[in-house]
Amino acid sequence: RPQFNYQKVILFPGDGIGPEISKAVIDIFDAAKVPIEWEFHEIHKKRVTDQGDLITEETLKQVKALKYALKGPFETPIGKGYRSINVTLRKRLQLFANVRPCKSIKGVMTPYPGVDVVTIRENTEGEYSGLEHEVVPGVVENLKIVSYNACQNIAQYAFEYARANNRKQVVACHKAGVMKQGDGLFLKVCDDVAKNYPEIEFSEEQIDTMAFKLANDPTKIDVMVMPNLYGDIVSDLCAGLIGGLGLTASGNIGKDCEVYEAVHGTAPDIAGKNLANPTALLLSGIMMLKAMRLNDYANRIENATYSVLEEGKFLTGDLGGKSTTSDYTKAIIDKL
Amino acid sequence: RPQFNYQKVILFPGDGIGPEISKAVIDIFDAAKVPIEWEFHEIHKKRVTDQGDLITEETLKQVKALKYALKGPFETPIGKGYRSINVTLRKRLQLFANVRPCKSIKGVMTPYPGVDVVTIRENTEGEYSGLEHEVVPGVVENLKIVSYNACQNIAQYAFEYARANNRKQVVACHKAGVMKQGDGLFLKVCDDVAKNYPEIEFSEEQIDTMAFKLANDPTKIDVMVMPNLYGDIVSDLCAGLIGGLGLTASGNIGKDCEVYEAVHGTAPDIAGKNLANPTALLLSGIMMLKAMRLNDYANRIENATYSVLEEGKFLTGDLGGKSTTSDYTKAIIDKL
Ligand SMILES: CC(C)[C@H](C(=O)O)[C@@H](O)C(=O)O
Numbered sequence A, B: 001r002p003q004f005n006y007q008k009v010i011l012f013p014g015d016g017i018g019p020e021i022s023k024a025v026i027d028i029f030d031a032a033k034v035p036i037e038w039e040f041h042e043i044h045k046k047r048v049t050d051q052g053d054l055i056t057e058e059t060l061k062q063v064k065a066l067k068y069a070l071k072g073p074f075e076t077p078i079g080k081g082y083r084s085i086n087v088t089l090r091k092r093l094q095l096f097a098n099v100r101p102c103k104s105i106k107g108v109m110t111p112y113p114g115v116d117v118v119t120i121r122e123n124t125e126g127e128y129s130g131l132e133h134e135v136v137p138g139v140v141e142n143l144k145i146v147s148y149n150a151c152q153n154i155a156q157y158a159f160e161y162a163r164a165n166n167r168k169q170v171v172a173c174h175k176a177g178v179m180k181q182g183d184g185l186f187l188k189v190c191d192d193v194a195k196n197y198p199e200i201e202f203s204e205e206q207i208d209t210m211a212f213k214l215a216n217d218p219t220k221i222d223v224m225v226m227p228n229l230y231g232d233i234v235s236d237l238c239a240g241l242i243g244g245l246g247l248t249a250s251g252n253i254g255k256d257c258e259v260y261e262a263v264h265g266t267a268p269d270i271a272g273k274n275l276a277n278p279t280a281l282l283l284s285g286i287m288m289l290k291a292m293r294l295n296d297y298a299n300r301i302e303n304a305t306y307s308v309l310e311e312g313k314f315l316t317g318d319l320g321g322k323s324t325t326s327d328y329t330k331a332i333i334d335k336l
């Protein structure tokens, strides 16, 4: 295979169904002649750094060097002294934004057709600071941190995303009525940044009201930007609206590098049985291609994928079909 | 009207549509010969205590003395030095539990029929501590407080509620994977308390996964118990699932007293026009009657209400009907 002009990107295949769904993505990208070359890296089962991380310094450096990585699902070992691999990657690589587009897929029955929302989540601070202690016996204090810089980064990213993707509205979600200083700062920064994007309609909403609207009628919502914890909850809520975590792409964006990932689990019950649905990892890979400005390849694969899903002839078990991972993969390749 | 044997309860009619929907409840309760007598109290537009509260010490004392109160919607004046009336009531009266049952109503079209969930929310601490400060310029710290006592109170209440209401399952929602000490404490206490209720199936779920499940298929979920902020978000999410805040009851429970309330807004655009839907306040009043062990009255009014909604002949505008508040009220009275 010609290496010339091929860009290297990192692949973490993952545990459980990870290797099979990774293979599906590799095969589809190969068939579409996407000019990238995969460099395989591992996430370990035992700590390999002093901080209890499951990923080596060399791999972290390499992600920064190559700029783009795609990641399958991983099991986090249970027990003290481990840090979730997601949290590690976000912190160590300063992946300050998590982006989760959720779009209804024709052919996948859900209560709400016509959903097309994007959650943009601050990915580094808030309740995720990891700062907690027991102040007196039976009373724990957890520090929620909100910094001007992180708010600025995420707000700017949200509006740039909206502009680049032709989205019309950005809504900042917060609870500034209760956390007047912390969420108040987030809201104020969003409001200030919005002034630089006059073509995009900006509004704000309390996070509880937004949860209400998403459950009641999500079709009117466009791009949402919000602090870490709210984003964790809302992005999963949105995945629920369009039929599951098996169908949603996710990107973690930093200034130096970007890690795209399937956010579903490792599904150990069906691992190795050629039954897994590779769509979430595939859509994440497509998001990555768009970020790499390989849009033609991205769009071609995306159209093929949606058209296979819409036809409904080759669906995996999670979508009520009877196809294997390889049947589904082949069906997509045939449409390219 | 005979005062003998009548129990006094407090009514805060509220702003906007508050007085009309309160009148509807009063009329329906009167028609059903509910043995209570209303004592009207006000929530003020200007601060009446040193803490910036909008409610007098006398009223707070009277709520404790009479034990039960029903509250319409209120506008919170905007500006510094005010405290949300909800937060005031919860803190000052130590209303440690917020209970929000959400049940699909036949006749009200929603994406999910068959929802019957109850959110039980810790109502006094977590991110609602009100403790925040700017540690260095541009960095705000907000204290999320989790105490053994508050966890114990809410966990016990949740299981007692489940037992009293014949519910089969309680699920504790948390983010203990990230907030290991704070949410970890909450989870541990729930787990311990669960052991005293062997007839109730106990489980736990990360709050993001729970949001996913609620959006994806809420029909399998029963009673949920969770910390303050998650409960704020999830209870509104659940209201969205069954057709709106105009249809959901809410109770704030303390050891000394209980305040039931309609959690929707004051709807100033339709205020005074005899167009408002009194269902949320009515269902909250029915919850109050059950707490007062006036179950026969409660059930009779509840059945009448659901049957009017199901028939769909007398619906208010928010439900796609053309009836006035008084038509709807009369229809319920006619079914008693
Ligand atoms: C694994 C966990 C720490 C993570 C999070 O809460 O951020 C996950 O839920 C996610 O959304 O990526």
Ligand SMILES: CC(C)[C@H](C(=O)O)[C@@H](O)C(=O)O
Binding pocket: A177, A178, A208, B084, B086, B087, B232, B263
């Ligand atoms: C008004 C506000 C402080 C309140 C809350 O967040 O608790 C409201 O949203 C609620 O759910 O009752």
